Amino acid sequence: MGDLSEHFSHNDFKCRCDLCKGEEFRIHLGLVGILEMIAEHFKKKILIGSAYWCEKYYESLNRNRRSFHTNGKAAHIRIDDVPLTELFKFAETVPGLNGLGFYPKENFIHIDTRPEEKKESWVKEGESYVPLTPEKRRQYGI
Numbered sequence: 001m002g003d004l005s006e007h008f009s010h011n012d013f014k015c016r017c018d019l020c021k022g023e024e025f026r027i028h029l030g031l032v033g034i035l036e037m038i039a040e041h042f043k044k045k046i047l048i049g050s051a052y053w054c055e056k057y058y059e060s061l062n063r064n065r066r067s068f069h070t071n072g073k074a075a076h077i078r079i080d081d082v083p084l085t086e087l088f089k090f091a092e093t094v095p096g097l098n099g100l101g102f103y104p105k106e107n108f109i110h111i112d113t114r115p116e117e118k119k120e121s122w123v124k125e126g127e128s129y130v131p132l133t134p135e136k137r138r139q140y141g142i
């Protein structure tokens with residue numbers, strides 16, 4: 001039992017950077033509920049690579065893309081022994097997950113609970129974020 005929900009604790013979601021030393025923390029409880037649902041579906045432990053990013057860490061990345069990590073609405077996840085493609089395809093069926101990224105090289109998927117009208121799916125190729133077109137879906141088997 002975690003201190004946030006059945007399988008998750010604050011520690012799973014805190015910022016992992018050296019700038020805030022993990023003292024900063026924000027988490028959208030809707031995201032925790034969704035992660036519980038995914039854990040339940042696969043009956044396996046979800047590994048959270050990163051979730052909340054503090055402002056300092058986000059600035060250090062120097063990105064021009066908006067990030068839902070800074071308001072606790074995003075996580076990078078994978079599950080041992082579950083193909084990334086299966087995890088991604090299931091995440092696409094989960095209501096409320098409106099941001100979905102497939103990161104084959106890094107071996108995780110990005111999920112976030114952005115508003116429905118900002119729905120977006122992409123694949124990370126090298127350092128680029130490429131829209132998930134039908135061609136890309138065929139290429140990656142998702």
Ligand SMILES: [Zn+2]
Nearest residue numbers: 015017020054
């Ligand atoms: Zn930080």
